[in-house]
Amino acid sequence: MPTFELKDQIEDNEKRVSCDQFSVSVHYQQAVFFAKEMTLDFNGQTFRLSSPEGVLNPFIPPSVIGH
Numbered sequence: 843m844p845t846f847e848l849k850d851q852i853e854d855n856e857k858r859v860s861c862d863q864f865s866v867s868v869h870y871q872q873a874v875f876f877a878k879e880m881t882l883d884f885n886g887q888t889f890r891l892s893s894p895e896g897v898l899n900p901f902i903p904p905s906v907i908g909h
Contacts, residue, residue: 846882846889846902 852858856867868876877893884890889902 846891 852865852867855869855871857870857873859866859868859873876898877895880891880893880898882889882891887903889899889904890897891899891902
C-alpha cells in the first residue's frame with residue numbers, strides 16, 4: 843500500500859518527481875505504480891493519495907507517516 847515519509851534528503855535509489863510545494867521523490871522500483879499526475883490531500887484527520895484515474899490510497903493516517 844503506498845504511503846509517504848518526511849525525509850531530509852533524496853537517496854540514491856529514488857528519483858525526483860515534479861511538485862510545486864515540496865521536494866518529492868519516489869523509490870525507482872515503486873514509481874511504476876504511480877500515475878503521472880498524483881494529488882495528496884489532507885482533510886484534517888487523514889491523507890488521501892489520488893490521481894485522475896482514481897484513488898490509490900483513501901486513508902493514510904498521520905500516525906503511519908515515517909520521518
